[in-house]
Amino acid sequence: MEDQTRIELEAAAFRRLRKHLMEDRRDVQNIDLMNLAGFCRNCLSRWYMEAAQERGIDMGKEEAREIYYGMPYDQWKAESQTDATDAQKAAFDEAFARNVTKDG
Numbered sequence: 666m667e668d669q670t671r672i673e674l675e676a677a678a679f680r681r682l683r684k685h686l687m688e689d690r691r692d693v694q695n696i697d698l699m700n701l702a703g704f705c706r707n708c709l710s711r712w713y714m715e716a717a718q719e720r721g722i723d724m725g726k727e728e729a730r731e732i733y734y735g736m737p738y739d740q741w742k743a744e745s746q747t748d749a750t751d752a753q754k755a756a757f758d759e760a761f762a763r764n765v766t767k768d769g
Contacts, residue, residue: 683709683733696749700756703764709733 686693686706695705707730714729730738749757 687735691745694746694749694753696753696757699760699764700753703760706733707738708765 686698686709695707698705699708710730710733711726713733714724714726717724717729727738734741
């Protein structure tokens, strides 16, 4: 497979994952994604930001989140997220340490 074709397929898969998480499964909470899969929508926006920065594009966390969410993150959070339970928060702390802090 040619590199350009691979890149286009990977980009299409990312766009489909984003659509799935942002439109098809808005009911799935970020904390549940993190606890079960070790990543969430915020991780995807962070990876987007890191990819931009690696290419010399100045992008901060909030800008990347707004690009990913299609609106300011606080607005999306108010519209789509629910308060986490104590059990979810405890599981999140473990998942975050295992999956995010190890990355830097």
